[in-house]
Amino acid sequence: MHCVFATKERRPLIKPDLQERLWPYIGAIARDSKMKALLVGGVEDHVHVLLSIPATLSVAKSIQLIKGNSSKWVHDTFREHWDFEWQEGYGAFSIGISGVEDTLAYIRNQPEHHKKMTFREEVENFLKKHAMQYEPAMLD
Numbered sequence: 001m002h003c004v005f006a007t008k009e010r011r012p013l014i015k016p017d018l019q020e021r022l023w024p025y026i027g028a029i030a031r032d033s034k035m036k037a038l039l040v041g042g043v044e045d046h047v048h049v050l051l052s053i054p055a056t057l058s059v060a061k062s063i064q065l066i067k068g069n070s071s072k073w074v075h076d077t078f079r080e081h082w083d084f085e086w087q088e089g090y091g092a093f094s095i096g097i098s099g100v101e102d103t104l105a106y107i108r109n110q111p112e113h114h115k116k117m118t119f120r121e122e123v124e125n126f127l128k129k130h131a132m133q134y135e136p137a138m139l140d
Helices: 016-032 059-077 097-108 119-129
Strands: 002-006 036-043 046-052 091-093
Touching: 002 059, 002 119, 016 036, 016 046, 016 059, 036 097, 046 097, 091 119
Parallel strands: none
Antiparallel strands: 002 046, 002 091, 036 046
């Protein structure tokens, strides 16, 4: 599953120094919860996680574990990030085995990608590509 979620109000809170610690921590949460994070990456206002989720866990529970535990860790570890929060909701898009390499490349290229496209445009493209119905207000 290619999972995407943003900081609350899409505030640019995940600066590079926090990314260096947060991305591996998210991978550790996944591992401790019997998931496998193939790659974690993103930019200052959102994260992409390519996850292999066991049949015993729902996607919703997987994201809840990652968002809840990572937010708590940020608060406990970095007092200066007292205002860090994840936005409610997430996107989760299934990826076939043949799409793994392209998805890994896409996640690795996030900083360059977002020089040309906003997060909202990115999510709308995913929703359209996966033929998912949505209300534009859901993306605010």
